[in-house]
Amino acid sequence: MNEEIITKAIVIKSIKYQENDKILTLFSLELGKISAKIKGILKPTAKLKFAGQLFCFAEFSLIKNGENFTVKSASEIESFFDITSDYLKLSVGTSILEICDKTLNDYEPNAPLFLNVIKSLQAICLTKTNPKLVLAKFMLEIFKLSGYELNFQKCQSCGAEFNGKIFLNIETGSFVCSMCKTEECMPVSLGAFNILKLIKQTDYQKLDSFFVHEHHLNEILILFNANFSGKFQIILKSLKNL
Ligand SMILES: [Zn+2]
Structure with missing residues (x-):
């Protein structure tokens, strides 16, 4: 059974997986450290591109299937993107x-x-x-x-x-x-x-x-x-x- 979980989390690691996906390591306020797959993120038209970047602090909607999490959607809480400028x-x-x-x-x-x-x-x-x-x-x-x-x-x-x-x-x-x-x-x-x-x-x-x-x-x-x-x-x- 798939369960949907909403959690505030920050992306602490982001690794390319297969053609267009990424495996994220999230530090979640409610769940602790977890891994979540985010699909299609490397396609040019990907809407959730920001959510696959290091330092992304967002409210994630995750689908839990057994031990595995997949990102369904995300809405940014605060941008720390300025960190990458220096x-x-x-x-x-x-x-x-x-x-x-x-x-x-x-x-x-x-x-x-x-x-x-x-x-x-x-x-x-x-x-x-x-x-x-x-x-x-x-x-x-x-x-x-x-x-x-x-x-x-x-x-x-x-x-x-x-x-x-x-x-x-x-x-x-x-x-x-x-x-x-x-x-x-x-x-x-x-x-x-x-x-x-x-x-x-x-x-x-x-x-x-x-x-x-x-x-x-x-x-x-x-x-x-x-x-x-x-x-x-x-x-x-x-x-x-x-
Ligand atoms: Zn002493």
Whole structure:
């Protein structure tokens, strides 16, 4: 029996399939990560062309047949197409989608993560914030949602308040002091540490209210990339482009 399901979702992956079709990976608010076929999308006259593009945020009408979904129709909720107009925006946007694809399990809804994706893409499209700063905020939130929230007050190992050099232990995903550093630790500059503290308590829409040096952003993304690999055993391909 075919069942029709309406869901809000964002296209996080899009792969050509057969002559004119695509297989989409959707991050659905209600269903979590699912795959759906969209037929005839590569024909020049296809009406739903927009729905086969990365970053498409739409209300999808899906036909469920057993375990398989097919897109019947879609109506766009918000366009993030502007992201594709700029190399840096596109690289950061692609990283956000890749992180979702690799950390989400199939059919497990994750509303907090969904909200973070929408807010981060809005910040990239609608504000003047450096896209790398948006990615740093998004990754901070990912660590938090996965149970590895960074503690900026105290060394995770000995509990002492930070006073002096700070390190990120990428095995445990936490900040430690110089007394507790191990081989798995990477040094964190005070500048980068203070920026992270600040963006932790700042909403995506307000990230453009402070200035951040590019070298601090690059340092944060190198640290977070290592921390991400340590926590999830996943190498992010898209971060290499930044
Ligand atoms: Zn310590």
